[in-house]
Amino acid sequence: LGWMYENGKGVELDHTQAVFWYKKAANLGRAEGQLNLGIMYKKGLGVDLDQSKAVFWFEKAASQGYANAQLNLGVVYRNGEGVETDYIKAAYWLKKAVKTGHSAAQTNLGWLYENGKGVAQDYQHAFSLYQKAAEKGQAEAQLNLGVMYENGKGIKVNYKKAVYWYRRAADQEQAEAQLNLGIMYKYGRGVEENYIQAVQWFKKPAERGYAEAQTNLGLMYEYGKGVKQDYTEAILWYEKAAEQNDVKSQLSLALFYKFGKGVLKDYTQVFYWYKKAAELGDTGAQLNLGFMFQYGKGVEQDYEEAVTWYKKSAERGHPEAQASLAWIYENGKGIEADLKEAIYWYKKSAEQGNTKAQLKLGIIYKNGNGTVEDYTQSFYWYKKVAQQGDAHAQLNVGIMYEFGKGTTQDYTNAVHWYKSAAVQGLSEAQTRLGWMHENGKGVEQDYSKAISLYKNAAKNGGTNAQLKLGIIYQNGKVAAEDYSQSFFWYKKVAEKGDANAQLNLGQMYEYGKGTDENYTQAVYWYKKAAEQGDTEAQLNLAVMYKYGTGVNEDSSQAVYWYKKAAEQGNTKAQLNLAVMYASGEGILENFVLAYKWANLAAALGNENAREMKNEVKKRMTRTQIAEAQQLSLEWQQNQSGTEN
Secondary structure, eight states: OHHHHHHTSSSOOOHHHHHHHHHHHHHTTOHHHHHHHHHHHHHTSSSOOOHHHHHHHHHHHHTTTOHHHHHHHHHHHHHTSSSOOOHHHHHHHHHHHHTTTOHHHHHHHHHHHHHTSSSOOOHHHHHHHHHHHHHTTOHHHHHHHHHHHHHTSSSOOOHHHHHHHHHHHHTTTOHHHHHHHHHHHHHTSSSOOOHHHHHHHHHHHHHTTOHHHHHHHHHHHHHTSSSOOOHHHHHHHHHHHHTTTOHHHHHHHHHHHHHTSSSOOOHHHHHHHHHHHHHTTOHHHHHHHHHHHHHTSSSOOOHHHHHHHHHHHHHTTOHHHHHHHHHHHHHTSSSOOOHHHHHHHHHHHHTTTOHHHHHHHHHHHHHTSSSOOOHHHHHHHHHHHHTTTOHHHHHHHHHHHHHTSSSOOOHHHHHHHHHHHHTTTOHHHHHHHHHHHHHTSSSOOOHHHHHHHHHHHHHTTOHHHHHHHHHHHHHOSSSOOOHHHHHHHHHHHHTTTOHHHHHHHHHHHHHTSSSOOOHHHHHHHHHHHHTTTOHHHHHHHHHHHHHTSSSOOOHHHHHHHHHHHHHTTOHHHHHHHHHHHHHTSSSOOOHHHHHHHHHHHHHTTOHHHHHHHHHHHTTSOHHHHHHHHHHHHHHHHHHHHHHO
């Protein structure tokens, strides 16, 4: 009578009346009544939902040997419904039900054996239990049996049999089996690849709200597999799955909005979906969310939030997040700069093969940033990256072999790594390799090969190679002297701001080498180099001002530039400055300072300065000489301090 009220058979459906009659039967000790009353409490039908009372009545019925009750009691212990999860008790009651041949109990006990819950893990026994239940038509067992055939658990991998059992379960509308069958068709496992069939099987559970199937259906529409490509339809299915917290769909939607696939680009939406996935623990989404906070994409820039999300991802082992977090610590963005912490995270990332982190460690240990300078460690990390084909790392490994930094000096190995980087078009590697050929280091000396490499590097914009070509064509040692070629390459480098090239270019203009003599241009380039602290350019510029060559004669400017060069230890400038002080040209006459500068130049080996010092000395008092000598000494001490 309770069953008739519960199901509206012969009477109007009335759960309260069903509970009334189930209770009557249960109190009379009827096992079926006890089971049904437990189910009503479990579902909250006709009574308030009460899991503990459900367990109570299940136990009453199970103790009488009623298999359905033993099954239900096993399931509640497995799932922790109304009781604490207890896999041992779950196994106990399910085993009792299995002895009666109960197919659902066989399926549930099979799951415990497959996963080693409450029993020793035993794939073969799990397989046997699934098979028995599957042959009785139990859909979940058919699904699980298909999974075991597909993955080779308890049985040899057999895609055809996996498909067979998936189909048996799918025909009973088992959603996961329908999904799995679709996947088998998609990848041609156990059946001929068939995207149309895959779509049909994905659609069935997708339309019933199964999130994973909705994601797979979205993928088929996105890439036009088995259906006409349709971004709008893909988005529709991704959204359905994403709203059910399917991370894959959330990530797909983020990418759609990021790249404007079927929708307008919208970083706000990108941020929204990455945040959804990040909050569900996806490390890739957490990385991307950190990036968006760091650079203010789709959200206001917030370094502290960036650190939070990078750290979440990094702590769960994402190598890119570890590298990004390391960069934040290195540069003190949103957090106090901490080079030790930066190195810690770079190492974590590098140990997982992240080339950016490995390269960074190579640089850090080479320069001693935040740690003791360690060429051995630098070499180790550079070589890791170099072996993966990174040209900049290959260049650095070559340099370390060439100069014996962190490894034994080995020109042959240096050449090997320079070549590896050079073939990738790295100009500096081509330049270094050219130098090896020019000087016969690690290879036979070959000037023509050296020039060819320098030219390739120069064409790729290599400043050092361009400068090298300027020198080669100027001095005519490696190649025939060619001032026009020398001028051409010096000008290339000078225009990039290289002081040495600017000096050389100024000289070529001054003396008409490779170009027409042009004092104005000479002054222009000398000044460029002089302003960067090149002492020879400063000296030359001073001379141009003193004699009014290419510029209006200006003794005060001559003094200014002589002084600049003299302060840096240029003996010619020191001598000329002494002359200016002694004659009062461009500056007030001052024998003390004249003596000082002549004395310093003489001490550095300039013979003309020695004569100048002696001449000035004749015009000075003992006090003035003592003062000048003291000034000379102080200058030398200051220079020594600067050098140290």
